[in-house]
Amino acid sequence: MPEHEVITLLKRLVSIPSVNPGHTDDVSVSGEMRLAEYLAEWLEARGFALSWDMVEPGRPNLIASYGPDTPKHTLLLESHLDTVGEDGMTIKPFDPLVREGRIYGRGACDTKGPMAAALCAFRPPVLERLAEAGVRLLFVGAMGEEKGNIGAERLVEQGWSADEAIILEPTELAAVNGHKGIFWFQLTVHGISAHGSNPDRGRSAILGMMQVIDQLQKQIARKREQCANTEMGLPTLNIGFIEGGTAVNVVPNRCTIEVDRRLVIGESGEQTRKEIREVLQRLADRGVIQSYDLETIKEGPPFRTAPESALIGRFDRVCREFNVTPRMESAAWYSDAGAISRICSSVVVFGPGSIKQAHTNDEYIVMDELLKGHDILARYLERFAEEMENMQGDR
Numbered sequence: 001m002p003e004h005e006v007i008t009l010l011k012r013l014v015s016i017p018s019v020n021p022g023h024t025d026d027v028s029v030s031g032e033m034r035l036a037e038y039l040a041e042w043l044e045a046r047g048f049a050l051s052w053d054m055v056e057p058g059r060p061n062l063i064a065s066y067g068p069d070t071p072k073h074t075l076l077l078e079s080h081l082d083t084v085g086e087d088g089m090t091i092k093p094f095d096p097l098v099r100e101g102r103i104y105g106r107g108a109c110d111t112k113g114p115m116a117a118a119l120c121a122f123r124p125p126v127l128e129r130l131a132e133a134g135v136r137l138l139f140v141g142a143m144g145e146e147k148g149n150i151g152a153e154r155l156v157e158q159g160w161s162a163d164e165a166i167i168l169e170p171t172e173l174a175a176v177n178g179h180k181g182i183f184w185f186q187l188t189v190h191g192i193s194a195h196g197s198n199p200d201r202g203r204s205a206i207l208g209m210m211q212v213i214d215q216l217q218k219q220i221a222r223k224r225e226q227c228a229n230t231e232m233g234l235p236t237l238n239i240g241f242i243e244g245g246t247a248v249n250v251v252p253n254r255c256t257i258e259v260d261r262r263l264v265i266g267e268s269g270e271q272t273r274k275e276i277r278e279v280l281q282r283l284a285d286r287g288v289i290q291s292y293d294l295e296t297i298k299e300g301p302p303f304r305t306a307p308e309s310a311l312i313g314r315f316d317r318v319c320r321e322f323n324v325t326p327r328m329e330s331a332a333w334y335s336d337a338g339a340i341s342r343i344c345s346s347v348v349v350f351g352p353g354s355i356k357q358a359h360t361n362d363e364y365i366v367m368d369e370l371l372k373g374h375d376i377l378a379r380y381l382e383r384f385a386e387e388m389e390n391m392q393g394d395r
């Protein structure tokens with residue numbers, strides 16, 4: 001039996017390294033350009049019009065479009081191009097291995113598997129039908145997801161928009177219709193230095209920071225108690241980094257923490273920043289800390305698509321056609337969907353493969369699931385075309 005085209009394509013995609021430059025120093029594997037060039041050729045051969053956006057040198061967003069320029073409806077499929085690094089991997093990262101029903105390699109699961117499943121769903125007859133029904137199909141290969149969601153943010157900045165979006169990530173074929181947002185910040189507390197033998201003459205930034213942390217913990221505990229919508233879990237706060245002081249015999253005049261705050265629906269980075277400033281200002285007014293700096297490291301909104309939406313309903317029906325029990329989930333992780341939800345009101349994250357295998361030392365995807373994901377996406381496009389044709393007929 002000849003190899004399925006999805007498997008052939010995935011092996012090819014894995015063999016083209018596209019490691020996020022933030023995850024490697026090795027220029028022979030870093031950057032998204034090689035992969036984007038390959039995809040460009042692939043998409044162009046199928047009639048897509050291409051647009052390049054060189055976000056950083058050698059690091060493009062590739063935007064491929066099929067269908068009318070003034071569409072009635074725009075459907076976006078987005079996949080990040082980058083992978084995490086290959087350090088410590090126990091398999092060959094860029095030499096895909098097929099064994100026991102799995103394909104091994106960096107990116108096999110996150111997210112070249114879901115990407116290959118979608119690309120092979122772009123069959124000429126269905127592309128034609130979509131275009132004739134007034135649908136513009138956009139495929140975006142986005143750079144920089146694994147560190148900062150830079151490519152997706154850029155799409156938003158550039159004014160792209162869509163009516164519906166499918167973000168291709170390994171979700172074990174669940175339709176993830178919402179996930180948390182993030183607000184990462186760096187917080188520095190300033191104190192007053194003095195000789196360690198006379199701490200009363202100074203103001204310890206470390207002792208000040210202890211109070212800050214205590215207050216932040218109390219604040220998040222209150223938020224968790226009061227959280228009205230627990231659909232995507234509770235808001236969280238993790239202090240992932242701390243540094244302060246200069247020497248054992250000096251009262252420290254500086255202490256810094258870095259904090260990972262995860263936002264649920266109803267919360268925003270802006271509001272959270274304001275509330276944290278209020279905590280800091282109160283402590284400054286009481287003289288517990290001398291002063292402070294609050295800097296945002298990264299910020300992205302939570303998203304939620306209504307279960308009643310056409311997008312989720314279609315996934316539900318198509319999954320049933322393939323005897324996949326439809327699952328709708330909310331996730332704690334963050335993805336490009338957060339950014340994309342700013343330019344599209346109906347977003348889902350979907351793909352074969354499991355987040356459990358993402359970023360691992362022996363990353364793989366189960367071939368059966370890969371093919372099932374492909375079947376679902378291909379059928380999704382057909383059903384979508386049908387729906388749009390019927391709408392045209394009704395008019």
Ligand SMILES: [Zn+2]
Pocket residue numbers: 080110111145169170
């Ligand atoms: Zn991913």
